[in-house]
Amino acid sequence: MKEGQIRIPAGCAISGIIDKKRNRFNGESIIKSIALMHERSNGLGGGFAGYGIYPQYKNFFALHIFYDNNQIKAKTEEFLSEHFEIESAGNIPTRAVPSIKDKPLIWRYFVQPRIYKVRNLNMDEDEFTARCVIRINKDFLGAYVFSSGKNMGVFKGVGYPEDIGDFYMLENYEGYIWTAHGRFPTNTPGWWGGAHPFTMLDWSIVHNGEISSYDANRRFVEMYGYKCTLQTDTEVITYLLDLLVRRHKLPMEKALQVLVAPFWNDIEKENSKKAEELKALRAVYSSALINGPFSILIGYEDGLIALNDRIKLRSMVSAIKGDKVYFASEESAIRVICKKPENIYHPKGGEPIIVKFEEAK
């Protein structure tokens, strides 16, 4: 059964860690953190994003793909080799975990776009790769690219997050950002592609909540060539960020002001220059405003961002210890992996917390 075929009327858990000096650490601590919030999930989805995990292939796009069967795999690989130089391809290693059932074929490819193709289309490699990912997810029924960034990767599936982490053997990967999600699907049954994180290129999003503006947001991004294929609200946030920051080149702070635009009566209280600017953003990007209850963590190439909806209908706690910054739905999920966290803080509604690496790449 796939998303959209049934509605289950029904919380989620999120957790994230970043090391600001890009010191890498393995996936055990993020698993321990998300596992503590077991009750927030119901076993219908769990997943992780790790950044800095593929240093040996850091200049290649790492495509993680689910296949329903070998026929669609063969067809998709034909498309891949037509568009990309494939440096390396293979199964993503997994171990047998009793609770993880009905797994698809899970493959990983380190690729570079074929230069002549990119040049002929007069676009950059990121745009080319993004379009290929959208194309596969839209047109290759039974194939789903669930991770497509460089030196980062997503590992997800149907199950409790701690079991999914065990399944993918995340103790064997070392990264400088980890995010995690435990799913409690509120509208749909849960399938491998519908688990969080959702990605596009280097973007990854984990989300607790529900986007009530989903359809307005979806129509907006689809005008720019994206295609929402997963019947799950969170994916649209990923495409909004990709559109606003990568393609429209908005500074991150402004892009986040679009997503959680201040209320009109709060804009009125700003000085005229600032108010003018905020009004312009709301006017141009009215369809990119995200409404509904959410707390999200956004992983990207420069760092990690935490964001709540404007009236904070979901929980989020942050803390600092040394070079690491922690975020989680619950304070205890930080304390279980960080003995004496400092600066415990509850980000306010609509107040983004942006943590960037101290040195750019």
Added chain:
Amino acid sequence: MIKEMKNITIEVNLKDAKTLNEEIKNSVSAYDEITLNNVYGQRYIGSGINQDVKININGVPGNDLGAYMDGPEIEVFSNAQDAIGNTMNKGRIIVHGSCGDTTGYAMRGGEIFIKGSVGYRVGIHMKEYLDMKPVIVIGSSAGDFLGEYMAGGIIILLGIGVAKEDQLTGKYLGTGMHGGVMYVNGTLPEYKLGKEIKKVELDNNDKKVIKNYIQQYKKYFKYTKDINIDSFSKYVAADKNPYHLLYIKN
């Protein structure tokens, strides 16, 4: 005859909430005081217990601490998370730290004392009936929607360590409020107030209530500085029945 006090200590660590709560429930009739060490986010601690027992918590307890509680006193020597005292009926929760969102959610009776700050929607839909009057005392500041849809009870915000009056609470104070009272140490700017509340003068009875809870706060948290009762503002519902127009016959 003086009853002998009996104590028990439970090492919690990563024990699941269900096992822990069964253990607590099995201990309440045999012990007067239960101490939980190394608590990590276990939910529902103390929920539904209707005996006089003292529960000490070391570590951060999980959501819905003391939900539906009917008698015990819980003392948390750390921060607490969301929805503590959810629909609590009787007893007391003392938190030597700060709390998350929806503290005292739909509370019906009893008292909650928080040394530090609280998150969003604290005291949402608190209610009162005759002598059942729940109370939340907040040491420092509160987030948006304090006292949202409040129908009864008392919220007292002491503002300790808060530099400016506009940082005492978030916005939308008392949105949808139709009963109960909020005492805030300072005067909030008009834009922080929800549409359904108004500021009224303190009378002597109000001062007595505030004084009493300040004394208790000082005792629980060993706070020694003076708090000026005359600087408090009183906020109540502007209309006892703001929704009557929603229920016209048709």
